[in-house]
Amino acid sequence: MNKLNQLFTRDAVEFSRRYISYVSSVLEGIDHDAVARFIATMLEARSKGSTVYFIGNGGSAATASHFANDLSIGTNSYEKPFQTVSLADNIAILTALGNDFGFDSIFVRQLRVLGSPGDVLVGISASGNSPNLLKAFNYAKEIGIKTVALTAFDGGKLKKIADDGIHVPTGPKEYGPAEDAHMVLDHLIGAYLVRLVREGG
DSSP states (O other), X not given: OOHXXXXXXXXXXXXXXXXXXXXXXXXXXXXXXXXXXHHHXXXXXXXXXXXXXXXXXXXXXXXXXXXXXXXXXXXXXXXXXXXXXXXXOOHHHHHHHHHHHOGGGTTHHHHHHHOOTTOEEEEEESSSOOHHHHHHHHHHHHHTOEXXXXXXXXXXXXXXXXXXXXXXXXXXXXXXXXHHHHHHHHHHHHHHHXXXXXXXX
């Protein structure tokens, strides 16, 4: 191995150690009571036959899709599966709404058609300041849809207006660790809920 490759390898190893250590510290800072409240919200929605909608942009849109998939498909072999929908999934709808009404309306316009009082809206955002999420949350609160924010950084405006939420304590602009932690929450919460449904809960 030449000198340049040795330097690169040492640097990559050190970066890997620091990154994983930082993500671990972020995960350690998550409020477990907030996780339990989110689980209770999901179970209440299931018991009432309500729908849980997930929204997000970019990497958080992928997490929204993943969350909806894990909960609905993960429980569809059992009695009373979770009714979950990601409003970030349909590219035809998203581009039509974005083109016709503006990007800040891509979620609220769908919610106006699909949402009902008693449903749940989960917004996933590292910054907590995405206008399209804020607009959807404000509408949800007007008609009696419970809002839950999964945030990072300082939580932004979304954390302040949400009915409840789980905050991931990262530094500003730490998008990678924030999204890593949100995906861990997906798998943690999904695993618990799927196990509960499988055992007849």
